[in-house]
Amino acid sequence: MALHEVSTGRIDEAADVYSTELSREPLPRHAIPDGESDPVAAYYLIREDLALEGNSSQNLATFCTTWSDDETHRLMDDNLDKNLIDKDEYPQTTEIESRCVHILADLWHVPTESGAIGCSTTGSSEACMLAGMALKTRWRQAREAAGKSTNRPNLVAGPVQVCWEKFARYFDVELRQIPLEPDATGLRPHQLRDYVDENTIGVVAILGVTYTCAFEPVEAIAAELDVIASDTGLDVPLHVDAASGGFVAPFTQPDLRWDFRLPRVASINASGHKYGLAPLGVGWVVWRDKSLLPDELVFTVDYLGGQMPTFALNFSRPGGEVIAQYYAFVRLGREGFTKVQQACAETAQYLARRISEIDALDVLYDGDGGLPAVSYRLNPDMSGWTLYDLSDRLRTRGWQVPSYPLPANRGDVIQRVLIRHGTGRDKIIRLIADIRDAVDELTRHGGTEIPAHSGFHH
Known part of the structure; x- marks a missing residue:
C-alpha cells in the first residue's frame, strides 16, 4: 500500500483566492478601493479577468509579436525599471540603443561614408511621425530659402496605414493617397507624375502594404522619381515605410533593392515588435545622413557630463523593449533571422x-x-x-x-x-x-x- 506524507505547511494562497474578501465583490471599475488587498489574490483575479480575452496566438490579424522565448521575458523583467530617456543614469541601455541603430543601418545598406543617424521609438507609428516631420521641415526650409510659399504641403502615397493619416492631420499636411488600380496591390510608379508637385514634401513607399501584405516596387518608384526630377526639377525624397518588411526582406530577399542602396531613399522606418521579433513597444527610424534630419527638430539632454541628442514625440519610455531587440539580434544573427522568416x-x-x-x-x-x-x-x-x-x-x-x-x-x-x-x-x-x-x-x-x-x- 502506498504511503502518503501529510503536509503540515500552509495551504497555497492561490487555492484560497475565491474565499478572500476581494473575490466576493466585483473588481473595482470606477474608483480606487479604500483598503488594501492580498497581492496573490489580486494577481490571480486580474489574471482570471484577462483570461476572458482571445488567445493572442490565434490572432491572425495582428502583425505584432505574440511569442517570445524565456530569455526575452527574463531580460524584460530585469530591466522593468529602466527609463530609456534617462541617458545619464542608464548609459549602457543608451549604448545598446545605439548598437541597434548601427545594426539596422548596416542591415539596410547605409553607405559607409554617409554618417547615418537614427533612433528608437515606441513603434512604427511614432517612427513615421518623426520621418514625416523631417520631410516637412526640410521642404519648408528649402521653400523659405527660395523665397517661396510654405502653404499647403502634401505627402504622396498609395494605400497606407492610419498612422500616415494621423501625421497628415496632426501636422497640417495634405495626404494624397493614390487610388489602387484594378488588380494592383499597392502604388504603381507610373501613377506618381499626376500627384507630385512643388509642394510635395515626399513620397511614401510601403514595404508590406497593410491591406494586401505585398511589397510595393520601391526601386521602380525611386526610378520614376528620378525621371520626374530630371524632367521637371522636382527633387522629391522617398521614405520607405518598412514597418513589417524591414525585418523580412533582408533575410528572405537579400538582393531586393528597396533600401539605402537606392540614392532616392532618404529614410526608413520599421517596427521591432512586428517581424523584428521584439516584444510590443519598440520601433526604429534611420536617415541616410545627418543632413536629412534638421537640427531644429533635435533636442539635447545631459549625458555623462556632455550632451546627448534626442528626437521623439514622448519622453519617459521603458528600456526593456530596446534591450530585447538587441537580444534578438545577438541571439539569432543573420542565420537565425533567415531561418525564422523563411519558415x-x-x-x-x-x-x-x-x-x-x-x-x-x-x-x-x-x-x-x-x-x-x-x-x-x-x-x-x-x-x-x-x-x-x-x-x-x-x-x-x-x-x-x-x-x-x-x-x-x-x-x-x-x-x-x-x-x-x-x-x-x-x-x-x-x-x-x-x-x-x-x-x-x-x-x-x-x-x-x-x-x-x-x-x-x-
Whole structure:
C-alpha cells in the first residue's frame, strides 16, 4: 500500500483566492478601493479577468509579436525599471540603443561614408511621425530659402496605414493617397507624375502594404522619381515605410533593392515588435545622413557630463523593449533571422495552396514576394454569405481573421492571415480544417452579413 506524507505547511494562497474578501465583490471599475488587498489574490483575479480575452496566438490579424522565448521575458523583467530617456543614469541601455541603430543601418545598406543617424521609438507609428516631420521641415526650409510659399504641403502615397493619416492631420499636411488600380496591390510608379508637385514634401513607399501584405516596387518608384526630377526639377525624397518588411526582406530577399542602396531613399522606418521579433513597444527610424534630419527638430539632454541628442514625440519610455531587440539580434544573427522568416514564408505559402483548394475562396496574395501572409476573397459565384460571416464562424473556434474592404476605388472585401514567429504548421493545419468546416456550413445554411466596419482591426 502506498504511503502518503501529510503536509503540515500552509495551504497555497492561490487555492484560497475565491474565499478572500476581494473575490466576493466585483473588481473595482470606477474608483480606487479604500483598503488594501492580498497581492496573490489580486494577481490571480486580474489574471482570471484577462483570461476572458482571445488567445493572442490565434490572432491572425495582428502583425505584432505574440511569442517570445524565456530569455526575452527574463531580460524584460530585469530591466522593468529602466527609463530609456534617462541617458545619464542608464548609459549602457543608451549604448545598446545605439548598437541597434548601427545594426539596422548596416542591415539596410547605409553607405559607409554617409554618417547615418537614427533612433528608437515606441513603434512604427511614432517612427513615421518623426520621418514625416523631417520631410516637412526640410521642404519648408528649402521653400523659405527660395523665397517661396510654405502653404499647403502634401505627402504622396498609395494605400497606407492610419498612422500616415494621423501625421497628415496632426501636422497640417495634405495626404494624397493614390487610388489602387484594378488588380494592383499597392502604388504603381507610373501613377506618381499626376500627384507630385512643388509642394510635395515626399513620397511614401510601403514595404508590406497593410491591406494586401505585398511589397510595393520601391526601386521602380525611386526610378520614376528620378525621371520626374530630371524632367521637371522636382527633387522629391522617398521614405520607405518598412514597418513589417524591414525585418523580412533582408533575410528572405537579400538582393531586393528597396533600401539605402537606392540614392532616392532618404529614410526608413520599421517596427521591432512586428517581424523584428521584439516584444510590443519598440520601433526604429534611420536617415541616410545627418543632413536629412534638421537640427531644429533635435533636442539635447545631459549625458555623462556632455550632451546627448534626442528626437521623439514622448519622453519617459521603458528600456526593456530596446534591450530585447538587441537580444534578438545577438541571439539569432543573420542565420537565425533567415531561418525564422523563411519558415514563416513557407508556412504562408503552404496555407495559400490549401486555401486555393477551397472552391469558395480566391487567393489574391500567396505569401511569395512580400510578407509571410495570405489574402483571399470570396469567389464571385458564391452567394448567400460573406467573408464577414466566415470571420464570425472562425471566431467561435478562437481564430481572429479580419475581413475588410480594400480602399474605396477597389471595393473588394478580403480576408488576411498573417504568419508570425510562433505560428507553426500544425496550428495552420487546424486553421484550414476550421475554415473548411465553416465554409461548408455557410454554403449549406447561409449567413447574416455583418457591417463592413466591424471586420478589420489592426
